[in-house]
Amino acid sequence: MENVLARVQEVFHDAFGTDPQLISLETTPSDVPAWDSVGHLDLASRLERGFGISFDVDDLMGMENVREIVRIINSKL
Amino acid sequence: MAVTPGNNFSGRLVKRLGEHSYLIDAATGEAILPSDLHQLIPSFGASLLSTGLKPGDRILIGCISSPSSSIAYLGAMYAGLVPVPVEESVLVASIADMLKGTGARAVWTEKSFRFDGIPKTGVLVLHGHPAERRADPLPSARCEKNALAALVATSGSTGIPRFVMVSHGNLTANTEAIIRSQYLSNDERAMLILPLSYCFGASVLHTHLYQGGGVVFDRRFMFPDKVLHAINKYECTTFAGVPTVYNILLRRSNIRSITMPSLRRFLQAGGPLAPQRVAEIRAAVPKPKFYVMYGQTEATARISCLQPEHLDEKLGSAGRPLDNLTVRIVDEDGKNLPAGQVGEIMVKGPSITLGYLNEPEESLRVFNHGWLRTGDLAHLDADGYIWIDGRKGTFLKMRGVRVSFAEVEAKVAAVPGVYECTAAAVTHPEVGEALALYIVPDKGAGDVIDQVRRSLPVYWTCESIQIVSEIPKTARGKVSRASLPVKAIGTYE
Numbered sequence: 001m002e003n004v005l006a007r008v009q010e011v012f013h014d015a016f017g018t019d020p021q022l023i024s025l026e027t028t029p030s031d032v033p034a035w036d037s038v039g040h041l042d043l044a045s046r047l048e049r050g051f052g053i054s055f056d057v058d059d060l061m062g063m064e065n066v067r068e069i070v071r072i073i074n075s076k077l
Numbered sequence: 078m079a080v081t082p083g084n085n086f087s088g089r090l091v092k093r094l095g096e097h098s099y100l101i102d103a104a105t106g107e108a109i110l111p112s113d114l115h116q117l118i119p120s121f122g123a124s125l126l127s128t129g130l131k132p133g134d135r136i137l138i139g140c141i142s143s144p145s146s147s148i149a150y151l152g153a154m155y156a157g158l159v160p161v162p163v164e165e166s167v168l169v170a171s172i173a174d175m176l177k178g179t180g181a182r183a184v185w186t187e188k189s190f191r192f193d194g195i196p197k198t199g200v201l202v203l204h205g206h207p208a209e210r211r212a213d214p215l216p217s218a219r220c221e222k223n224a225l226a227a228l229v230a231t232s233g234s235t236g237i238p239r240f241v242m243v244s245h246g247n248l249t250a251n252t253e254a255i256i257r258s259q260y261l262s263n264d265e266r267a268m269l270i271l272p273l274s275y276c277f278g279a280s281v282l283h284t285h286l287y288q289g290g291g292v293v294f295d296r297r298f299m300f301p302d303k304v305l306h307a308i309n310k311y312e313c314t315t316f317a318g319v320p321t322v323y324n325i326l327l328r329r330s331n332i333r334s335i336t337m338p339s340l341r342r343f344l345q346a347g348g349p350l351a352p353q354r355v356a357e358i359r360a361a362v363p364k365p366k367f368y369v370m371y372g373q374t375e376a377t378a379r380i381s382c383l384q385p386e387h388l389d390e391k392l393g394s395a396g397r398p399l400d401n402l403t404v405r406i407v408d409e410d411g412k413n414l415p416a417g418q419v420g421e422i423m424v425k426g427p428s429i430t431l432g433y434l435n436e437p438e439e440s441l442r443v444f445n446h447g448w449l450r451t452g453d454l455a456h457l458d459a460d461g462y463i464w465i466d467g468r469k470g471t472f473l474k475m476r477g478v479r480v481s482f483a484e485v486e487a488k489v490a491a492v493p494g495v496y497e498c499t500a501a502a503v504t505h506p507e508v509g510e511a512l513a514l515y516i517v518p519d520k521g522a523g524d525v526i527d528q529v530r531r532s533l534p535v536y537w538t539c540e541s542i543q544i545v546s547e548i549p550k551t552a553r554g555k556v557s558r559a560s561l562p563v564k565a566i567g568t569y570e
Contacts, residue, residue: 017531029299033166034535037299038321038476038507041329042538057331061302 004070004077011050015043025067047073086226086248086283087154088217091118095289097264100144103295103307109144111291117148119214121207122156125183128201132157132218135179135228137172139165139186140273142294147282148207149185150273154226154245157218161228161240162274167534174237176200179228179434222246228434229276231374232472232481239439241374242431250427251377252283254399258382259315259342259368265290266339268313270298270322275478277346280378281317290314298322301330305337312339316365319347319477320509323354328506333361346370346379347477348509349465352392371395371463373479375449377428380404381463395455395463402426406457416459419466422451473502473510475538482558485537489514492532494522499548499556503540511540515561518544 009020016034029035035043040060047069048054053076063069083089098111109117125136136153138160140146146162153160161179165186168175172184173194183201184192192202203210220226226245233239255261267285269292271278285292293311297303305326308316318326323345326332342365343358350369359367366385372378381404383396398404405413406420414420429449432440443450453468472479482500489498497517505511512533518525526542533539549557 016535017527035299036535037301037325038538039535040299041325041507057302057329060329061300064300 004073005066007050008047008066008069008073011043011046015039015046023066025065025070027066028064051077053077083217084220084222084224084245084249085155085157085217086245086252087118087122087151089249090151090283090287091115091155091217093287093289095263097266097290098286099266099291100147101291101293101311102143103268103293103304103311104297107144109148113208114148116214117207117211118151118155119217120211121148121152122154122158122217123212123215124207124210125153125158125203126156126215127212128183128203130156130158130183130201132220133159133225134183135159135161135181137161137163137168137175137179137181137184139163139168139184139190141165141187142269142272142278142296143187144294145187145206145208146273147292147294149187150227151286152207153185155217156215157220159225159228161230162272162279163230164272164274164536167274170534178237179240220245223431225431229279229374230274232479232484233433233436235484235487238484239436240434242434243377244431247377247428247430248283250401251280251379251399252287254401254428255280255284255379255382256288258379258384258399259284259344261285261288261290261315263289265314265341266312267292267315267317268295268304268308268311269293269317270295270304271317271319276372276374276378277317277319277477280372281315281344283378285315298325301326301332302335305330305332305335308337308340309335313337314339314341315344316340316342317344317346320345320350320354321347321476321507323350323358324507327354327357327361332358337362338364340365342366342368342385344368344370346372348474349393355388355392369394369396371465373449373451373453375430375443375451376402376424377430380422380424380451383462387462391458391460391462393464394458395465397461397463398424399426399428402428404457404463406455414456416457419454419456421469422453422455422463422465423448424451425449473500473512475508475510475512476536477509478536480537485512485514488532488534489516489529492525492529494519494525494528496520496522497548498529499558499561501558501561505538505540508538511538513540513561514542515545515548516542517546517548 009023100109185203189204228240230238369383371381381396485500501513502510
């Protein structure tokens, strides 16, 4: 889980320029100004490329915080 | 006390509210009843006047897509103040520029913020839900038809936004023409995900309330299925989106399986949506009518509309001018061009706004004897339909909103380590057009790419940043966007 989180933090940095230290499992879209509807898709594409996985629409709807993102990624690895 | 309609747009709107005029927040379930809304707009206006603000004073309204922002905006206008709707996040980030640019005497946000950069005296900072700021309602402020009703931000030639001066008469004329073009009845309910600070978003609020209908607000479009379920739950009849929104719905939502039987119409504006995407939306949700529209903040909101019954025949067109507007296509000397020839679109009519605040020269250039120079290039066909062919190379359109290259370049050039910058537009699957930046760094500067990325507003999408040794220029020393390495779009210089 920690390893996946660290890689997710890096993707947040690449996508939104957010300091990786500020991204925790509890982080939600309201904590990251650029994490809006378009940002969400950009983030998802970067995660897909970074982890070599693909998300379906229901995965995207479920990514309401970083904990859920990590959980969904883990379920596909 | 009886309220006479008069010229005050908000006053007229309040008078026309009906039994369907609910304002609902889909995320929280908060609902403002029609009878309360009828009271809240005037009483919020009265509470502003009780603080010592006077009609004509400008007030920044921090907007999120919500009932309370809408009431604050309409309440200020009702009292004769001049609301300046600004996205709450933008307001918090650039309050000093906003105050300076508008001369506002007050700022309202629903939540309380610690604003940095506000002068210690002279600016009134107000917050709280309009329902908590009540005063005995007064009649709407009397005003002339061409009195300033609102200032609406748009991208200018510097890093600081420019403000379009919209009159009460502009709002009334455009709202009534849009209602006619969409055949809105008095039992409509719009699903609004667009910000109120954006003229398209505001026009949806205006038209639905003015016609006695209501609005559901939803800020959760990053999870589009939630919005689609809310359309169903609240039985919305209208959905409005820019191309980005429809692209996301088609690629990243369950629009094909979520049922929305109440929906009567889709509204689409804010740049061209590929004809193929229009066809896909109609195949996914066949019942609602699909309206393509074209407009600009400088024209209050909407300029033209493609009626659904002509959609197949004229797919790709921006439709015909609203019934109170005249459109012509002109060459560079301002001479009328015949059907089929491409030139700049000029628009005249009662919804052409008063001009740019504090920019007399630019206003004279763009608003020429009542004719608005749109900067968009188009031709008319034999039936009078507008076909947009591009635009003069001064803007790109991200998420349906115009952003001037000059503003982008001014912002990037201000980042330490940047010697020179130029911006181009590239096509992007979600936002329509995104930025491609070319930067000449200062000698010995560190990692400017990261710095630049962080300095851009969050609602700008930057596809690429490239470090180059020089910016291509024309013989006259102007930046030649056409000579940039990417295939830039929208450059008709």
